[in-house]
Amino acid sequence: MANRQSGRNEIERLDREYTLGTWTRQRDFDPTQIVDTNGPRIVTADGDSILDFSSQYVCTSLGYDAERVSDAVAEQIRTVPYVNPGWATEPRARLSEKLAEITPGPLKKTFYSTSGTEANEAAFKIARAYTGKHKILSRYRSYHGATAASLSASGDPRRVAQGPEIQPEVPGMVKGPDPYAYGSSLDPDESLEYIDEMLKLEGGTVAAVLVEPLVGSNGVLTPPDDYLPRLQEIAHDHGALLICDEVMTGFGRTGEWFASALYDAEPDIITMAKGLTGSYQPLAATTVTEEIAEYFEDTLLNQGHTFAGHPTACAAGVAAIETYEEEGLVENAREMGQYLKSKLDSLAERHPSVGERRGVGLHQGLELTKSTDERVPFEQREDKVSSTTTVLDEVGARALDNGVYFYTSVNTIVVTPPLTITRDEVDEAVDALDDALRLSDAAMDE
Ligand SMILES: Cc1ncc(COP(=O)(O)O)c(C=O)c1O
Known part of the structure; x- marks a missing residue:
């Protein structure tokens, strides 16, 4: 869904033409226009509503309705x-x-x-x-x-x-x-x-x-x-x-x-x-x-x-x-953090490519591995600054296709939703990730 369906629109063309993108080779800079937001969601110019489980750069902690x-x-x-x-x-x-x-x-x-x-x-x-x-x-x-x-x-x-x-x-x-x-x-x-x-x-x-x-x-x-x-x-x-x-x-x-x-x-x-x-x-x-x-x-x-x-x-x-x-959001982070943690732990049990779940509260991450028995990262540290598409990028792209945005970094899927998050939204995000992790499971070493 969120991958652009209709080519670049005028704003996306202008933006790309006149803006220098951050932390990227400009050839790889191809941003999708966001025209609206609500709760923990951002809405693209194509009308796709994306549940943000990254809080952008782990910063929109109040969601968008404060x-x-x-x-x-x-x-x-x-x-x-x-x-x-x-x-x-x-x-x-x-x-x-x-x-x-x-x-x-x-x-x-x-x-x-x-x-x-x-x-x-x-x-x-x-x-x-x-x-x-x-x-x-x-x-x-x-x-x-x-x-x-x-x-x-x-x-x-x-x-x-x-x-x-x-x-x-x-x-x-x-x-x-x-x-x-x-x-x-x-x-x-x-x-x-x-x-x-x-x-x-x-x-x-x-x-x-x-x-x-x-x-x-x-x-x-x-x-x-x-x-x-x-x-x-x-x-x-x-x-x-x-x-x-x-x-x-x-x-x-x-x-x-x-x-x-x-x-x-x-x-x-x-x-x-x-x-x-x-x-x-x-x-x-x-x-x-x-x-x-x-x-x-x-x-x-x-x-x-x-x-x-x-x-x-x-x-x-x-x-x-x-x-x-x-709004009791610090308490909600603690409570929803427990719930999210248990859901991510069950993903880790079901998906052999999840090597370790780490984190506290709504600051969670899943590190992936190519091997069930030992840590063999799919993504090397230097991939963060390369143009290479890694398995983690593919997992992130599939989750986005499923309507949920996760930030991936240094072999880890970062799971850091806004502090306003509800159980239903956690379920929605974990389902999207559950499906996406099939890609990393399939890419594991024999
Ligand atoms: C732990 C930490 N410190 C510092 C920074 C830098 O913040 P800024 O991008 O606002 O300069 C970041 C940004 O992601 C961060 O995560």
Whole structure:
């Protein structure tokens, strides 16, 4: 259904002619026009309604009917659409207060920007200034954004694909192993010991350890329950801060406001974007502890953006948080997450090509394998930046033909619906996937 039936329409032709597509060879850029949305669905110009089980880039967590947010944006545009960040506005003040309330531990003050990558860039500067050290230790299976320092901190294939002729890597970014029992030669405990050893050998030069509490686009990796608090202890033992990149996992996705809270960790800095406004406006944030904020009372915070704390975006943030609260969406993520997990577990039992289901709440993923007995990926990491069509692409395309959109990444089908999702919609999506997985079952090694 969703694969275009009638060739490109005028908008699709114009779009392709005059827009540079992201993360793609332009030859492969062929977007389908979306003309409407409702609930968790997007509607194409051909009239096909697609159930979005990816929440686009894991960001439309409120679905498309959050009227409180649209109204707040419209009202703010009519009163104070913009002033520079040197002025105070009600939405920014209210949002900052609210973030201090819902973030874990002693996090208190927030620096604003417009995208996840900027939130991380700010976190690096803050951590370096505060600790007086310059290195950032992150992990190989990670994505932290597209700008220079964030991409250098990412282990993602997109960093590897970007040669020094385009963007030399920012110095001082060191990478450690991930807690990935299914796909790594180190078990999660060993990976922590390795990071401890790295921090020792780096000789007190590391300002911060940066992690996604649950890795997202590099394969939906779920750590053991004690991993994050232990990592925090290790970082602090070596005089480094813990930065949790919750750009993807924040705002209820895992059934807690922040995934750090799932594990009782208290990061020194949390970065966030995506779900912060349910993607009704572009807004990102870097929230730090009172102690770190205090340091900047007399030290220059040498960072800022024209659109930092944009009133309209902050108004969307306040209304989005009120929507999560009033509609019980964090609880729904926990409840529907349990249901989704049980349905995905039963898919994993029925389909030999599903090697492992991973995830918490509505942050779920299925890693595929070519072999029943061992992990043999259909898709290599470098396929993420190639034009090759993989079995995962075919599974995704079949599910889309069945009316449901899933994002696939690094040999994993990412299953991250909006937090508004119902049981019936979970059933509909799982049925579509059940059928699509027949393709990967058929493509397994003999
Ligand atoms: C964990 C994580 N951090 C950072 C980013 C970058 O966010 P943005 O694309 O808004 O710059 C992403 C984007 O997918 C992400 O998943």
